Amino acid sequence: MTESTPPAVPEATRKRGAVDGLRARQPAAVHSALGVLESVAQHGAGVSAREICEALDLPRATTYRLLNLLVQDEYLVRTPDLRGFALGSKLEQFGRAVMPTAPPRAAREIINELRGSIRAGVHLVRYDATHIVLSDIDPDFPLSHPERISRELDCSAMGRLLLTELGHDGHPSWAVVRPASSIHAITEHVTRSGYAMQNGELQPGHGCIAVAIRDDHDVLVAGLAVSMPGVRVENPAKIVDSLREAAQGLAPLLS
CATH class of the missing domain: 3.30.450.40 (GAF domain)
Structure with missing residues (x-):
């Protein structure tokens, strides 16, 4: 008995599904990332991942993933002892542009x-x-x-x-x-x-x-x-x- 090939999904349907998925997931991710930045700003340089996680009530895995992304994109930097985080150069640029x-x-x-x-x-x-x-x-x-x-x-x-x-x-x-x-x-x-x-x-x-x-x-x-x-x-x-x-x-x- 041969397996039948699943029917092709029309391109419009794929695009609509991608948009629906984006709408469902992206706002929460964006809000969480902004929450991480606000938490670092409020706690000050050296705040730890655990403190951010507890302050925002986020899952540990989510917190670490967001921190790594924000460091990679220079919105955050690690402190010299690698135990905490501080605001990065990207945010300094935004601050100078606004004020x-x-x-x-x-x-x-x-x-x-x-x-x-x-x-x-x-x-x-x-x-x-x-x-x-x-x-x-x-x-x-x-x-x-x-x-x-x-x-x-x-x-x-x-x-x-x-x-x-x-x-x-x-x-x-x-x-x-x-x-x-x-x-x-x-x-x-x-x-x-x-x-x-x-x-x-x-x-x-x-x-x-x-x-x-x-x-x-x-x-x-x-x-x-x-x-x-x-x-x-x-x-x-x-x-x-x-x-x-x-x-x-x-x-x-x-x-």
């Missing part, structure tokens, strides 16, 4: 002095790997499109500094909207002139100029930018000199 660290008082004094001498918006941004972190935005001249500046590196002078630092092929694809040839032209200009600029791309009739702030190892750590009417962007020499002078004073304070 950026304010520049030190001495840096704010330099920025405020520049704001008093230039009738335009003066902004400080910090750089975190491939991201812009808006650090000190001029309250009298707020950015017109902060979400685009943070998301599209090629649309602002601040972003173009980072693009040049990352290199022609080093930027993530999600961070730019222009073709590669245009990105190359942008980074070539920054390299050649020593500053970045854009005019009329974020807001008609307005533009921005930015200079780099580097640490002792010549690594880009921040950018100092001025946003102003486009006619002033077309003649940037005096503005660039003022930005560079301020950037020199800010470098040791931000490194």
Whole structure:
């Protein structure tokens, strides 16, 4: 007697089953993972797996599986003695993005002095790997499109500094909207002139100029930018000199 081949399951049925399974299991897993992160944050660095398990009333196997996944993805790290856990670098990045660290008082004094001498918006941004972190935005001249500046590196002078630092092929694809040839032209200009600029791309009739702030190892750590009417962007020499002078004073304070 031969075994009959089970009938093929239609693709639509398989997909529907996968979605149903996802709906049934994923929310609980996500909530449990978030609970683990909250538990580590509440207990502090060094909290043990047993303490997390008891606090959340989770099965031991589930707790260990979630901890291992969160460590693997850098949301958590093990303490040096390997007995406990602490929040990882991924969460630190999220924290800086939501609540950026304010520049030190001495840096704010330099920025405020520049704001008093230039009738335009003066902004400080910090750089975190491939991201812009808006650090000190001029309250009298707020950015017109902060979400685009943070998301599209090629649309602002601040972003173009980072693009040049990352290199022609080093930027993530999600961070730019222009073709590669245009990105190359942008980074070539920054390299050649020593500053970045854009005019009329974020807001008609307005533009921005930015200079780099580097640490002792010549690594880009921040950018100092001025946003102003486009006619002033077309003649940037005096503005660039003022930005560079301020950037020199800010470098040791931000490194």
